[in-house]
Amino acid sequence: MNAVHVQSYWPQGTVYGALLNFKREWEVWAPRMNEAPYKGGPKAPVLFIKTANTFSPSGGAIALPSGVQEVDIGANLAWVMGEDAQPVACVLMNDVSIPHESYYRPPVKYKCIDGFLGVGSKALEIQNLNSDAMVLRVSVNGVLVQRVDYAQTVRKSRALLQDIATFMTFQAGDVLMLGSDCLPGGNRPRAKRGDRVEISAPGFENLANVFAGDGA
Numbered sequence: 001m002n003a004v005h006v007q008s009y010w011p012q013g014t015v016y017g018a019l020l021n022f023k024r025e026w027e028v029w030a031p032r033m034n035e036a037p038y039k040g041g042p043k044a045p046v047l048f049i050k051t052a053n054t055f056s057p058s059g060g061a062i063a064l065p066s067g068v069q070e071v072d073i074g075a076n077l078a079w080v081m082g083e084d085a086q087p088v089a090c091v092l093m094n095d096v097s098i099p100h101e102s103y104y105r106p107p108v109k110y111k112c113i114d115g116f117l118g119v120g121s122k123a124l125e126i127q128n129l130n131s132d133a134m135v136l137r138v139s140v141n142g143v144l145v146q147r148v149d150y151a152q153t154v155r156k157s158r159a160l161l162q163d164i165a166t167f168m169t170f171q172a173g174d175v176l177m178l179g180s181d182c183l184p185g186g187n188r189p190r191a192k193r194g195d196r197v198e199i200s201a202p203g204f205e206n207l208a209n210v211f212a213g214d215g216a
Contacts, residue, residue: 006205009080009091009123011055013173017076017095018160019046021179023152028186045155045163050095050177054117058205061212062096062115064193071116071211072097072188074180075138075148075199077131079157080123081170087126087161092136092199092207093177094118099190118199120207129203131157131178138189139198145189148181 020026020042030041056062064071074095079087096116136148155163157178170176182188191197191211199207 005125006122007089007125009089009120010057011052011119011173011175013081013171013175015050015055015078015093015117015175015177017048017050017074017177018155018179019048021045021153021155021160022148022181023154024184025182025186026154028182044167045160047164048111050117051112053114054096054112056115056118056209058118058121058207058209060115060209062118062209063212065098065113068098070099070190070192072099073138073140073146073191073197074188075136075146076177076180077134077136077148077150077201078175078177079126079131079161081172081174081176083172085165085170087157087176089123090126090129090131090134090204091123091175092120092201092204093175094197094199094207094209095177095180099187118197118207118209120199120204122205124203134201136199136201139200140189140191140195142196142198146181146183150178152181153179 076093076095078091078093080089082088098110132150134150138146193211196210
């Protein structure tokens with residue numbers, strides 16, 4: 001196998017994320033999918049956007065807004081799209097959110113806060129990687145708190161991309177986060193002020209951020 005080419009990375013397009021793309025999370029939410037206003041499980045992938053103000057480099061501090069005591073950690077493997085709307089590289093990301101109950105349509109105020117997307121500093125060319133076999137490890141202050149196993153997704157990566165293509169087209173530089181898993185209880189790992197969160201995966205440089213004091 002040829003060596004995987006590593007390149008410096010910073011998002012150049014729109015960053016999308018996929019919700020409910022892990023079997024455990026789907027099972028946790030399944031009993032509520034028939035309730036109003038949804039009255040049934042989603043038939044197509046459920047997507048959301050992380051706006052450009054959320055981007056934080058690896059090694060940087062992420063400020064928690066005033067009054068927020070802790071945040072959800074959303075470890076993601078992400079695809080970077082090329083000119084033909086196909087993935088050309090992979091990068092690690094941390095989809096940080098304020099814990100919330102409005103899951104299918106999470107309010108922007110909980111997900112698109114300044115700095116609330118940790119971005120890996122290096123991207124790997126995709127041709128020698130198997131995204132569906134990737135396992136991410138999430139540590140808080142050096143303690144392992146979660147393993148995110150992409151063998152456990154509802155839609156494998158290519159199926160996810162194919163299903164999304166039925167209703168939208170990616171542009172060069174766009175990013176698709178393939179999903180973040182929950183813990184057995186349905187919640188996600190959390191971080192508070194002063195915590196250092198690190199996400200690692202084979203072949204990647206670790207994505208690390210420290211959560212700092214009050215934001216503006």
